[in-house]
Amino acid sequence: MNESRLLSVKMRASARGEHVSGAERIVPAAAAPRVAAALVARALSHSKGEPDFVNLKLEDPGEIMRLEALRVSTCVTATAEEGRRAAADILRGAGVGRVDEIMALFSETHSMRGAMLLDADTLERLEPDRERGVRATRMDAAPCAVGASSAASAAKKNHFAEAVVLATKVANAPGIVGEICVSDDPDYVTGYVATREIGYRRITTIKEMGDPRGGRIFLYRGPRSGVAETIRFLERQSVVVDGVPGSPPPAAPALDAASALADELAAIDAAGLRRACRVLHSPAGPVAAVGEGEEMREVVVMSSNDYLDLANDSRVKSAAAAALERWGAGSGGSRLTTGTQDPHRELERRIAAFKGEEAAVLYATGYMANVGVLTALAGKGGVILSDELNHASIIDGARLSGAAVVVYRHADMDDLAAKLSSCGGFARRLVVSDGVFSMDGDILDLPRFVSVCRAHGALSVVDEAHATGVVGATGRGLRELFGCDAPDVTVGTLSKALGAEGGFAATSRLVADYLVNKSRPFIFSTAPMAASAAAALAALDVLEAEPWRVARLRGNMEFFVGECAKAGVDVRDGGSAIAPVVVGDEARAARISEALLAKGFLVPAIRYPSVAKGAARLRVALMCSHTREQLSAAAKAIGEGIAFF
Numbered sequence: 001m002n003e004s005r006l007l008s009v010k011m012r013a014s015a016r017g018e019h020v021s022g023a024e025r026i027v028p029a030a031a032a033p034r035v036a037a038a039l040v041a042r043a044l045s046h047s048k049g050e051p052d053f054v055n056l057k058l059e060d061p062g063e064i065m066r067l068e069a070l071r072v073s074t075c076v077t078a079t080a081e082e083g084r085r086a087a088a089d090i091l092r093g094a095g096v097g098r099v100d101e102i103m104a105l106f107s108e109t110h111s112m113r114g115a116m117l118l119d120a121d122t123l124e125r126l127e128p129d130r131e132r133g134v135r136a137t138r139m140d141a142a143p144c145a146v147g148a149s150s151a152a153s154a155a156k157k158n159h160f161a162e163a164v165v166l167a168t169k170v171a172n173a174p175g176i177v178g179e180i181c182v183s184d185d186p187d188y189v190t191g192y193v194a195t196r197e198i199g200y201r202r203i204t205t206i207k208e209m210g211d212p213r214g215g216r217i218f219l220y221r222g223p224r225s226g227v228a229e230t231i232r233f234l235e236r237q238s239v240v241v242d243g244v245p246g247s248p249p250p251a252a253p254a255l256d257a258a259s260a261l262a263d264e265l266a267a268i269d270a271a272g273l274r275r276a277c278r279v280l281h282s283p284a285g286p287v288a289a290v291g292e293g294e295e296m297r298e299v300v301v302m303s304s305n306d307y308l309d310l311a312n313d314s315r316v317k318s319a320a321a322a323a324l325e326r327w328g329a330g331s332g333g334s335r336l337t338t339g340t341q342d343p344h345r346e347l348e349r350r351i352a353a354f355k356g357e358e359a360a361v362l363y364a365t366g367y368m369a370n371v372g373v374l375t376a377l378a379g380k381g382g383v384i385l386s387d388e389l390n391h392a393s394i395i396d397g398a399r400l401s402g403a404a405v406v407v408y409r410h411a412d413m414d415d416l417a418a419k420l421s422s423c424g425g426f427a428r429r430l431v432v433s434d435g436v437f438s439m440d441g442d443i444l445d446l447p448r449f450v451s452v453c454r455a456h457g458a459l460s461v462v463d464e465a466h467a468t469g470v471v472g473a474t475g476r477g478l479r480e481l482f483g484c485d486a487p488d489v490t491v492g493t494l495s496k497a498l499g500a501e502g503g504f505a506a507t508s509r510l511v512a513d514y515l516v517n518k519s520r521p522f523i524f525s526t527a528p529m530a531a532s533a534a535a536a537l538a539a540l541d542v543l544e545a546e547p548w549r550v551a552r553l554r555g556n557m558e559f560f561v562g563e564c565a566k567a568g569v570d571v572r573d574g575g576s577a578i579a580p581v582v583v584g585d586e587a588r589a590a591r592i593s594e595a596l597l598a599k600g601f602l603v604p605a606i607r608y609p610s611v612a613k614g615a616a617r618l619r620v621a622l623m624c625s626h627t628r629e630q631l632s633a634a635a636k637a638i639g640e641g642i643a644f645f
């Protein structure tokens, strides 16, 4: 036998007239029997079930054309709808019009054995046999034609590589301007669009799981007289494709970074998770102007962290203005170099006194305070135990620290104790928790937390970002509420109830000195401006002089929860100024939030990744200055939104 002679081996298997499996190889004649046997074995063990008919064809492949594989890229889509849109966009980009009509034809292709051959402009069907369609056959990837290991590769099905081979042949057929394929396997949701210029663009989700509808459409552009030659090429011309990749590339190929970013954003959008900044045309407060131009209108803000309405308080503002005059705008340096001015030092003393601690360390933001404290107090060889619902700045600080991170179940002190027991091998153990959880509004059981940490010799850190000015009779936080010992470090922010900006760690003198020497966000970032510190100082003055603000905020929450109950809304009051109305579905939460805005209430939908997937919610945050009328009307509007959507 002539060793260099090649044979085309084609296998098609069916059960009760339905196509089950098919494959083909172009192989050296000597390997043909083994390859044929392997293909038959593959047909007999197909996941769609045992075929009752296997057709095996060995043919002289004739003259073989070699083609370079199409360039492959991946378009990540989250839903079938999004995938169909992406496919339509790609075709449009390739100069094909009437794309929506073409996509609609997929309802007909799944009953066909071959592909639909369509005039790309008139959408006229060009294949002579509409039941059968056109079959692209006689093709293989290059290694099979030259190598001898084809029996092994014949037994394994690589859907992806086989699809690239087919798409490459089709894209190179005369008159073909593009192909679109949707898998007809109910267990696959992917598809692709291919043209010679764009290459093979894989679309990760283009149909719903379980949907058996799929098929191929070849788009032809040219004279009718050329159709016969195109069909001959597709069905008779033997093609060997060089350079077929074995697996799809990752979603974000470096060469195409911008389009990968666009794809990812499109997927975020499709999942109802796209975010953008909303501009308020007014100072912080219970009422704000939103919308642009003629659309601009006032809404009740039900989502501000300015709980005590101090951000726009005249005393706070004049203190900041006076400090701006006295100390200038920027601080001019980091805290350890030239950035510490009198107001910074005074504010640190004041925070320490307010929290009943020996010392406090001021940071530019609460986020930086968490990162600074966790990276300084824990590191390689240590372990951080963290509540699963902790704020992102805690998660980031823990990751940056280099310590091992152990997440314990939300507010579950037994789980924490058990996990601490198994962390005995770590040189340093640190436990960190939100004081008020920022998405649920519930309060940490501080006495148990501190005692569990002590019992296991672990440092305790509590983040009181949402507790300061809110929890405890005079807003001093969890320690005031529970009348218990403080954790080793209390982190907080000046940007929420205190209406200014900046973050802090209140702790012992020793730990404060340690932070000043070891905490990188403190050392390597410019000190906040003195005016910010002056604003926070003035806010602390107001808070101490007017504890009624804290009491009124609490009263507002109790009133609001009562109004919600009347409106049939299930809202949780965990003892803070935050009340979640859990809706579940992301898109539904977004729609309710939009409807509320139209009615004059700014209640944001909080979605993944701020909360778990499927736990989207309306997050209500109250202020001491909300009126009872505003609260009643908001509760009613939320009730209507939930009932309607």
Ligand SMILES: *Cc1c(COP(=O)(O)O)cnc(C)c1O
Pocket (backbone or CB within 6 Å): 365, 366, 367, 368, 370, 391, 393, 434, 438, 463, 465, 466, 493, 494, 495, 502, 503
């Ligand atoms: C807001 C918040 C922070 C960050 O404080 P900023 O001053 O805004 O950076 C940290 N922790 C928790 C729990 C928060 O809610």
